[in-house]
Amino acid sequence: MILLGACAAWSLITAAAHDGRPEGVLLAVLAVAAGHAVGRVSGALLPVAAPCAGAAAGLVLALALPALSAGPRYATPLGHAGGTAALLALATGAACCAAWATPVPGLRLVLRVLATTMVLTGAALGSAAGCVASAAVLLSSLAAGSVSRRGTCLLGLAAAAALAAGTAWALAADVLPGGLTGVLEGRLTGHRVALWHDALRLAGRNHGLGVGPGRFGELGGTTQTQSADGRPHSALLQLAAEQGLVGVCLVVAAFCWVLHALWRSPRSTPVALTAGAALTALAVCATTSNALSFTTVTVGAGLLAGWATARPWARDGAEPRI
Numbered sequence: 001m002i003l004l005g006a007c008a009a010w011s012l013i014t015a016a017a018h019d020g021r022p023e024g025v026l027l028a029v030l031a032v033a034a035g036h037a038v039g040r041v042s043g044a045l046l047p048v049a050a051p052c053a054g055a056a057a058g059l060v061l062a063l064a065l066p067a068l069s070a071g072p073r074y075a076t077p078l079g080h081a082g083g084t085a086a087l088l089a090l091a092t093g094a095a096c097c098a099a100w101a102t103p104v105p106g107l108r109l110v111l112r113v114l115a116t117t118m119v120l121t122g123a124a125l126g127s128a129a130g131c132v133a134s135a136a137v138l139l140s141s142l143a144a145g146s147v148s149r150r151g152t153c154l155l156g157l158a159a160a161a162a163l164a165a166g167t168a169w170a171l172a173a174d175v176l177p178g179g180l181t182g183v184l185e186g187r188l189t190g191h192r193v194a195l196w197h198d199a200l201r202l203a204g205r206n207h208g209l210g211v212g213p214g215r216f217g218e219l220g221g222t223t224q225t226q227s228a229d230g231r232p233h234s235a236l237l238q239l240a241a242e243q244g245l246v247g248v249c250l251v252v253a254a255f256c257w258v259l260h261a262l263w264r265s266p267r268s269t270p271v272a273l274t275a276g277a278a279l280t281a282l283a284v285c286a287t288t289s290n291a292l293s294f295t296t297v298t299v300g301a302g303l304l305a306g307w308a309t310a311r312p313w314a315r316d317g318a319e320p321r322i
Contacts, residue, residue, distance in 0.1 A: 003254045004029050010250055011213050014243045020212025024293070025243075031298035039306015044313055047267075048107075051098040051307045054300070055114060058091025059121060061296050062130070082233065082289020083297055085122070085130035086282050090300040092118040092134040093278025096141035097307055100270040115141070129289075133281040140277035144270040153273050154259045157280040161255065164284040165236050172196035172237055188288060192233050199232035203240035210244040231293060235286040255283060258305050265309045275308030 011025035042050035062084050092115045099111035115138050122130030147153055170176050171184055171193060185193050202211050202219060211219050216238060217230020232238050239247040258279060262272040282301055285291040292298060 001033065003250065003257055004033050007247075007250045007254065010243060010247055014209045014247065015213050017209045018212030018215065020242065021214030023214070025213050027295060028292060028298045031295050032302040035299040035302020036306040037302075039303040040310045041306075043307035043310025047307070047310065047312050048098050048102045051094040051101070051304075052111060052114075054303055054307070055091045055095035055098065055111075055118075058087050058094060058300060059114075059118060062087040062091065062118075062121065062125070080294075081127060081129060082285050082291035083294040084125060084127045085133050085289070086285040086291035086294075086297045087300060088118050088122050088127070088130040089133040089137050089278050089281035089285065090297070090304055092137040093141070093274055093281075093304055094300075094307065096138060096274045096278075097271050097304070100141070100145075100268060100274060112138075129285065133285060137274070137278045137281055141270065141274040144273035144277075147269055147273060150269045150272055151263055154263050154276050157276045158256065158259055161280050161283040161287075164287045168196065168234055168236060168287050169200070172200040172234075192288075195232040196234055196237050199234065199237035199241040202242075203237070203244070206241070206244060208244050208246075210240070210242045210247060213242050216241055231290050233290045234288060235290075235292045255279075261305070261309045266311045267308055271308055275304050278304055 008022075008026055008029045011020075011022040011029075014020060015022040039050070095111050095115040095118065099108045099115070102108050102111070115134075118134040119131055119138060122128075122132075122134050144153070167176075167184070171181065171188075174181070174197070176184070199216060202216065214230070216232055232241065235251070236248060239251055259276060262276045265272045279301060282291065282297070
């Protein structure tokens, strides 16, 4: 809560300094905090039913995302792909967490079939990122059943998120080898990479306080007229441009705290690692898209973190946390 409060406070400070619009950041922080609180309570009372219901809701929202998301349907080619992929990854994580939490073999099989449905849904929707993210979460969850010490695995997830963030930053700075840059631009689209260049340019000129929350669309340079939603489609680079390095450090610290909370969680190791895999998939999606711009995604992230760290009322034979 202290870190989330610091994120909200810093957005207000940078907004006051540059006449920015912090409402989006404040809404995201509130959504995560509310989702986490509800997840902790419902996860303690209903450790299987709550994430199961969340997985079903996530699937429905992913199917209806453009109609249910806040704001207009974007004309930009980047669109809602990041939000769809993030929702499918979170829903897969919730279904797998519920599967590991139930002692009933038949129900566990049904829940894993539901998780597999998320992967197929991503393919049916034409969301390659959603299909890959959901499959990665599902496979990670299955592998988590044979892990006894969660600390090393969580460090590996942190390294994966750091690798994705570092690659995006290096691509924006144009310091990668030409061949690799061409491959990544082909996957991410040149339009997105051009937005990243603009975001990094703004971050370099205003590395202290940034240009102010919500102002990238005004100051983004040559590509701003092509960005219908006024965002660079990378949470990392948007924070760097709009809130400076302090804003980036606060969000990185919040993600690290979530992984630490999963390490210390009283829930079983498979549940903790499954949630960690889903949240890492979300971090990768957010690094390369506007996934965190959707309230459904930020609420879902808070819920999943809450379910995976909740302390059930009845705990028999709790295993070591390391």
